[in-house]
Amino acid sequence: MIQRCFRGFITIMAREGEVMTKVIILEDLNFMWDIKDLDITVRLWKEGKSLFEIAKILKCDTDEAWLVLMHLSREGRIRKRKNGLFGEVA
Numbered sequence: 001m002i003q004r005c006f007r008g009f010i011t012i013m014a015r016e017g018e019v020m021t022k023v024i025i026l027e028d029l030n031f032m033w034d035i036k037d038l039d040i041t042v043r044l045w046k047e048g049k050s051l052f053e054i055a056k057i058l059k060c061d062t063d064e065a066w067l068v069l070m071h072l073s074r075e076g077r078i079r080k081r082k083n084g085l086f087g088e089v090a
Helices: 035-046 051-058 062-074
Strands: 002-006 009-013 019-023
Touching: 035 051, 035 062, 051 062
Parallel strands: none
Antiparallel strands: 002 009, 009 019
């Protein structure tokens, strides 16, 4: 049974009077993406754009862009590249 929720902290009453405090993390980040934005991210990655350039083009936080890249990598839509998140270095 949840007793209280305050700024991402949740106190849960567990069995036999045990109390557990959990934290909801990254609640300020966007986890919902339009499929077209995912497709754009794949194209930008293949073009050698850096994490920072991708975030700027998508108009999102760099942490959100990093999460999208991690998602696409886990799905096999993007692969490792020479300079990783830094892209093609001029």
